[in-house]
Amino acid sequence: MKVKLRIWRQKNSQSKGKFEVYELNDVAPDMSFLEMLDSLNQRLVKEGKSPVAFDHDCREGICGSCGIYINGRPHGNDHRTTTCELRMRRFKDGETITVEPWRAAAFPVVKDLVVDRSAFDKIIQAGGYISVNAGAAQDANSIPVPKHNADVAFDTASCIGCGACVAACKNASAMLFVAAKITHLAQFPQGRVEAPERVKRMVAKMDELGFGSCTNTRACEAECPKGISISTIAKLNREYITAKLKD
Amino acid sequence: MTKLNAKIPEGPLADKWTNHKAKLRLVNPANRRKLDIIVVGTGLAGSSAASTLGELGYNVKVFCYQDSPRRAHSVAAQGGINAAKNYKNDNDSVYRLFYDMIKGGDFRAREANVYRAAEVSNLVIDHYTALGVPFARDYGGLIENRSFGGVQVSRTFYAKGQTGQQCLIGAYSALSRQIDKGTVTMYPRREMMDLVVIDGKARGIIVRNLITGEIERHSAHAVVLATGGYGTIYYLSTLALNSNGSAAWRAHKRGALFANPSFVQIHPTSIPVLNDHQCKLTLMSESLRNDGRVWVPKQKGDPRKPNEIPEDERDYYLERRYPAFGNLVPRDVASRAAKERCDAGYGVGPTGLSVYLDFRDAIQKKGRKYIEENYGNLFEMYEKITGESPYEVPMRIYPAGHYTMGGLWVDYNLMTTIPGLYAIGEANFSDHGANRLGASSLMQTSGDGYFILPYTIADYLADEIKTPKIPTSTPEFDSAEKEVKDRIQRLMSINGTETATSFHKRLGKIMWDYCGMVRNEEGLKKALGLLDELKVEFWNNLKIPDTAGELNQELEKASRVADFLELGKLMVYDALNRRESCGAHFREESQTETGEAKRDDENYSYVAAWEFAGDGNEPILHKEELKFEYVKLQERSYK
Ligand SMILES: Cc1cc2nc3c(=O)[nH]c(=O)nc-3n(C[C@H](O)[C@H](O)[C@H](O)COP(=O)(O)OP(=O)(O)OC[C@H]3O[C@@H](n4cnc5c(N)ncnc54)[C@H](O)[C@@H]3O)c2cc1C
Ligand code: SF4
Ligand code: FES
Numbered sequence: 063m064k065v066k067l068r069i070w071r072q073k074n075s076q077s078k079g080k081f082e083v084y085e086l087n088d089v090a091p092d093m094s095f096l097e098m099l100d101s102l103n104q105r106l107v108k109e110g111k112s113p114v115a116f117d118h119d120c121r122e123g124i125c126g127s128c129g130i131y132i133n134g135r136p137h138g139n140d141h142r143t144t145t146c147e148l149r150m151r152r153f154k155d156g157e158t159i160t161v162e163p164w165r166a167a168a169f170p171v172v173k174d175l176v177v178d179r180s181a182f183d184k185i186i187q188a189g190g191y192i193s194v195n196a197g198a199a200q201d202a203n204s205i206p207v208p209k210h211n212a213d214v215a216f217d218t219a220s221c222i223g224c225g226a227c228v229a230a231c232k233n234a235s236a237m238l239f240v241a242a243k244i245t246h247l248a249q250f251p252q253g254r255v256e257a258p259e260r261v262k263r264m265v266a267k268m269d270e271l272g273f274g275s276c277t278n279t280r281a282c283e284a285e286c287p288k289g290i291s292i293s294t295i296a297k298l299n300r301e302y303i304t305a306k307l308k309d
Numbered sequence: 310m311t312k313l314n315a316k317i318p319e320g321p322l323a324d325k326w327t328n329h330k331a332k333l334r335l336v337n338p339a340n341r342r343k344l345d346i347i348v349v350g351t352g353l354a355g356s357s358a359a360s361t362l363g364e365l366g367y368n369v370k371v372f373c374y375q376d377s378p379r380r381a382h383s384v385a386a387q388g389g390i391n392a393a394k395n396y397k398n399d400n401d402s403v404y405r406l407f408y409d410m411i412k413g414g415d416f417r418a419r420e421a422n423v424y425r426a427a428e429v430s431n432l433v434i435d436h437y438t439a440l441g442v443p444f445a446r447d448y449g450g451l452i453e454n455r456s457f458g459g460v461q462v463s464r465t466f467y468a469k470g471q472t473g474q475q476c477l478i479g480a481y482s483a484l485s486r487q488i489d490k491g492t493v494t495m496y497p498r499r500e501m502m503d504l505v506v507i508d509g510k511a512r513g514i515i516v517r518n519l520i521t522g523e524i525e526r527h528s529a530h531a532v533v534l535a536t537g538g539y540g541t542i543y544y545l546s547t548l549a550l551n552s553n554g555s556a557a558w559r560a561h562k563r564g565a566l567f568a569n570p571s572f573v574q575i576h577p578t579s580i581p582v583l584n585d586h587q588c589k590l591t592l593m594s595e596s597l598r599n600d601g602r603v604w605v606p607k608q609k610g611d612p613r614k615p616n617e618i619p620e621d622e623r624d625y626y627l628e629r630r631y632p633a634f635g636n637l638v639p640r641d642v643a644s645r646a647a648k649e650r651c652d653a654g655y656g657v658g659p660t661g662l663s664v665y666l667d668f669r670d671a672i673q674k675k676g677r678k679y680i681e682e683n684y685g686n687l688f689e690m691y692e693k694i695t696g697e698s699p700y701e702v703p704m705r706i707y708p709a710g711h712y713t714m715g716g717l718w719v720d721y722n723l724m725t726t727i728p729g730l731y732a733i734g735e736a737n738f739s740d741h742g743a744n745r746l747g748a749s750s751l752m753q754t755s756g757d758g759y760f761i762l763p764y765t766i767a768d769y770l771a772d773e774i775k776t777p778k779i780p781t782s783t784p785e786f787d788s789a790e791k792e793v794k795d796r797i798q799r800l801m802s803i804n805g806t807e808t809a810t811s812f813h814k815r816l817g818k819i820m821w822d823y824c825g826m827v828r829n830e831e832g833l834k835k836a837l838g839l840l841d842e843l844k845v846e847f848w849n850n851l852k853i854p855d856t857a858g859e860l861n862q863e864l865e866k867a868s869r870v871a872d873f874l875e876l877g878k879l880m881v882y883d884a885l886n887r888r889e890s891c892g893a894h895f896r897e898e899s900q901t902e903t904g905e906a907k908r909d910d911e912n913y914s915y916v917a918a919w920e921f922a923g924d925g926n927e928p929i930l931h932k933e934e935l936k937f938e939y940v941k942l943q944e945r946s947y948k
Contacts, residue, residue: 074859092583092696100810101586107808107854107863115860117376119549121589122690124474125380147693172520173860180497183377187489191482192441196361196759197432199439203396206450207443215443216468219478223379247441 063089063155067102069114070162075170075178081160091151095138096121096128098150099161116175123147123287126222129229130175131162136226136285144224144287164225166234168272179225181271182239188267189260190243192253211249218246220288227282227290233274238282240264241294244301258305265302313566313918313933316720317421322939323404326425329721333764334771341366344770345529345778347514349501349556351378353473353751354734355535356480357758363487365763367770370527371484372499372516374551374865379481382537382549383754386473387594389457389465390437390751392430397454401462403427408940409460410749414714414742415892415908416942417569417916419935421721422739426749429756434466436759440479444468457596457747465748470594470686476751480758499525500865501556502793504532504563504730507785511730515786515793519865522858524793526786528779531729531766534560535758538713538735540573542873542880543825544817546710547579547592553869554876557717557736561879565717565725566918566931568738570876571884572714574745574893575826577643580694581663581707590709591694593666593687595747598636598643600671600680601704603627605655605664615657615665615703626650633948641744641826641893641906644708648826651707658705667703708826712750714741714893715883718918718933722765723757726918729769733757738916743892797857800867805850809867812847816873819843824881829897833885837878844874879919882928889913903948910942 064087072079089098096118103113119127128145132138138148153159161175169177207215219242227238244261247253276295283292318329336344344367348359351373359371373381393406406427411418438444438452444466445453457465468475487493498519505513505528513528539554540546561567578597579590604623611618627646628635638646647664656662672680677700680688688699695705717725717732719739724731734754741749823836847870853863890899890906891913899907916933 090584090586093586094694097586097588100588104808104810107852108806110852110854112855113863115862119375119380119551120382120385121550122385122591124471125375125382125384125549126377127375127380143693149693149696151696176860179376183379183485183488183495183497186482187485189489191486192439193486194436194439194483195364196357196436196483196763199432199435202394202435202438202444203451207446208450209446209448212443212446212450215441216475219441219443219475220471222384222474223377246443249443250441252439253441 063091063150065089065098065153065156066158068158068160069174071114071174072171074173079171089150091149093150094121094146095132095148095150096146114175115173118146121146124222126224129164129224129226131164131229133160136164136229137287142287142289164229166228168234168236169225169228177225179223181273182223182225182236184271185236185240185264185267186243189256189263190247192247192250193256194252205251207250215246215249218242218290218294221290222288224287226285226287228273230281230285231274232279232281233277235276235282236268236273237276237295237298238286238290238292240268241298242290244298245294248297248301257301258308261298261301261305312726313718313931314720315419315933316722317419318721322420322424325421326428330764333768336767336770336774338366340774342368344368344773345370346531346533346766347372347527347529348533348535349514350381350535350537350734350736351481351484352381352383352535352537352734352754353476353480354736354754354758355381356477356484357755358533358535358733358762359493360480360483360487361759361763362766363490363492366492369487369493370496370529371493372496372501372514374498374500374519376497378484378495378497379477381477382552383751384474384477385549386751387470387592388596389455389467389472389748390433390476390755391457391464391748392434392466392752393427393464394431394434396452397463399462401464405462406430406464410740410746411742411940412943413744413746415744415945416742416910416914416937417891417935418740418742420937420939425761426740426753426756429760430752432760433752433755437476437479437755440483442468442475442479460746473751476755480755501536502559502868503789504560505785505789506563506727507779507783510728512779513781513786515789517793520860522856522861524790526781526790528781528786530770530773530776530779531731533731533733533762533766534717534736535734536736538716539873539876540710540713542817542877543710543821544813545582545587545590547576547590550589553872555869555872557732558872558876560717560725560727560730562921563727564921565727565730566920567715567879568718568916568918569715569743569883570880570919571824571887572743572892572894573710574640574712574714575644575708576711577640577647577708578666578706579709580691581658581705582660583695591690592709592711593691593704593706595640597666597684597687600675600683601636601666601668602670603636603643603647603664603666605650605657609654615667624655631948641895644826645895647708663705663707665703666706668699669703672700710825712745714738714743714745718916722768723762724765724769731762731766733762743894797864797868800851800864800871801853801857803848803851803853805852807850808852809863809870812843812851813866813870813873815843816870816877820877820880824877824884827895827897828884830885833881836881840874840878840881847871847874879928883917883919886917886930887913906945908944
């Protein structure tokens with residue numbers, strides 16, 4: 063199949079970017095979206111041109127490295143799919159595809175489609191953990207955890223930190239990402255001990271790093287490749303209010 | 310041959326680690342703050358080591374090539390992590406776990422190390438659980454276990470099909486906590502380009518900042534490599550695409566011996582190659598073979614769709630060759646059998662390089678609902694990639710490079726042959742012999758980082774408390790940095806016509822054809838020549854665009870491929886030397902009359918540890934004899 067690509071090219075964080083158009087005539091429907099970009103890059107390199115930079119690693123939807131804005135949607139059109147899992151058979155022959163990096167003040171563009179998501183790491187460093195040193199734990203079965211809580215913890219810990227929620231949000235809010243972590247750690251008795259401090263610190267950090275506020279548009283939930291539920295945001299809000307009341 | 314001292318402690322197997330710990334020296338808390346430790350890698354091995362050393366109060370610097378430590382390849386592990394908790398009351402024990410690993414490794418691993426890995430496995434589960442890793446639980450709120458890889462007990466802890474992701478998020482959170490506290494400094498998007506050795510000791514690394522292209526110097530009192538495996542040498546593998554062997558290879562060239570480099574596990578059930586552009590092979594869990602039947606058409610190149618081929622025209626070759634184990638033969642046996650059929654011309658799919666894994670009978674017998682409950686997510690994943698539903702048509706699968714048992718040689722303290730340089734996790738060679746059992750890598754990587762290395766490294770650092778901060782202005786740093794820059798300059802200035810990816814593909818094909826699932830003398834010798842030729846061509850016809858002073862992913866690839874071209878040759882030398890079949894290493898010359906692997910304990914019961922002898926020279930072999938005092942050597946048979 064044939065596709066026409068409009069790709070955002072930007073040399074580095076200082077320079078201004080612009081769209082460039084490329085045409086590919088031999089795209090196999092089996093190819094993943096990133097394999098399609100790989101083949102474009104092979105061609106560009108051979109022509110002595112600069113290939114399109116993009117982040118990727120696992121190529122199976124679990125590491126969270128990839129993340130491209132495709133035809134106006136983070137990770138493209140498919141439901142619950144990361145960019146690397148997206149297949150070319152989901153596009154029409156002859157289609158023009160617009161390819162952009164995440165757009166958010168807190169995720170500055172590094173080059174082409176690569177952005178700097180270190181703000182997410184900083185939020186986790188501000189309390190997104192349970193404080194226990196190696197060797198200090200008791201037997202794993204000494205604290206039973208209801209299956210329901212364990213399942214919720216699993217679902218929320220499935221966040222891969224890709225940033226699609228931020229890219230999807232018109233306010234570039236990181237609420238879904240933060241709420242997923244708060245909800246995850248709240249499921250365990252040992253996670254409750256630091257809960258008030260955790261939620262206050264993580265929210266403050268999120269604000270400090272330039273993420274916008276949440277206005278409940280639910281765009282994040284619709285685009286999250288791991289199906290993180292917006293109900294986590296309600297949970298975060300409850301935790302936050304309780305913590306503030308204790309101040 | 311005197312070079313290798315494994316430092317295995319005296320005494321009964323079950324007491325070795327306890328006795329050894331009692332003798333290891335300590336560093337007092339005030340002195341720890343003055344000691345710098347570099348950890349390269351943030352997978353389960355690197356993250357666990359870095360956070361634990363931080364908790365102990367050392368000054369730790371951690372490096373990874375991804376933009377965040379949370380993305381290390383460990384994140385992709387699916388099936389689970391083993392421990393000898395005996396929660397199922399099925400008479401599991403540390404000894405049984407140890408025994409299964411030694412036997413699974415086809416008697417080519419060190420008894421003492423394997424026993425210790427089993428011994429600390431329970432602590433690992435406790436720690437992950439405390440960190441908030443949601444292992445599967447039953448309705449009573451207690452932890453569930455499942456069985457894995459043919460063992461007779463249920464000792465695998467799991468979190469659906471994404472155990473690695475859930476464990477790594479736990480390890481990453483502990484690492485984040487130490488970064489928050491300031492004991493650990495994180496350097497993401499850095500690629501280790503070389504090791505710096507001063508007066509015989511590892512004292513630092515040279516890294517490339519992948520965003521700016523800057524070459525940086527970092528010094529420390531000790532260096533820990535947790536850089537994972539090198540299975541991507543085959544180009545197509547189940548590993549994350551950027552996984553590489555460069556850090557270990559650089560250390561090898563600086564003097565660290567490399568052990569059993571040719572021991573690579575080829576996993577039998579991965580989604581096969583669909584087209585020429587494919588860059589990766591996605592794993593389909595081994596559990597599918599419980600209900601799927603493997604077959605190919607009896608007629609070569611049969612043009613019919615699988616469902617149109619009648620029963621008596623299908624060759625269920627695993628059931629035919631291995632009536633006792635059928636579709637459930639171990640990974641290495643299943644992989645070789647698939648290759649044999651495809652090589653003989655019976656393979657299916659557009660490339661002829663795949664076999665069917667058919668659920669028709671299971672769906673008929675047990676119902677679609679049962680299949681959905683057990684394999685639903687895998688079926689979905691398969692359909693996303695191939696566009697075919699395994700409920701309707703058989704899956705197509707083929708073996709793929711998956712795990713490297715080989716790695717840097719380490720002693721019982723996990724120290725390489727360079728004093729002060731440690732290797733943990735998949736990067737070392739120590740615990741899996743010639744074949745790794747399922748769910749035992751996550752267990753080993755985490756055990757190394759949380760409960761072994763932090764103790765053993767103190768013993769080394771106890772001698773370093775008077776050593777001031779290592780300056781980065783020494784001649785050794787100067788020359789290492791210069792070598793790195795010169796090499797990058799050489800790569801950039803070739804200005805040929807072929808891409809790094811295209812060389813990588815060609816390298817992968819040589820390795821796969823001659824040093825993959827099946828090896829023989831003739832093929833291996835041929836590979837040596839082919840690798841030499843490819844290396845010459847690489848250094849004369851490579852093309853890298855742009856400059857080295859910016860984010861340049863083609864340069865990153867080229868640098869890794871350059872190292873792979875050399876590491877590949879070492880793998881071939883190792884495979885040539887070992888004229889026996891054991892575990893994943895199958896030498897055609899060493900098989901039984903019925904085509905099964907034949908071990909030669911008399912001549913090859915050793916670890917082959919290779920010394921670098923200069924570019925272009927044959928590596929030097931050192932042998933570490935393996936002594937089996939607690940298990941009896943046995944033959945494996947699945948007929
Ligand atoms: C698809 C798949 C499924 C698997 N499932 C299981 C399972 O269910 N159970 C099990 O026990 N095992 C499983 N394994 C094996 C297991 O996942 C790995 O062996 C293990 O995770 C390796 O961990 P590690 O910490 O040693 O290295 P990795 O997790 O590979 O981490 C390597 C780290 O080193 C860094 N690095 C590498 N090179 C450099 C460099 N030059 N400079 C700077 N940094 C560098 C990387 O950035 C990364 O942080 C699976 C493997 C695969 C491929
Ligand atoms: S919440 Fe979803 S979209 Fe946001 S970072 Fe996590 S996985 Fe990505
Ligand atoms: S590359 Fe890992 S999630 Fe896409």
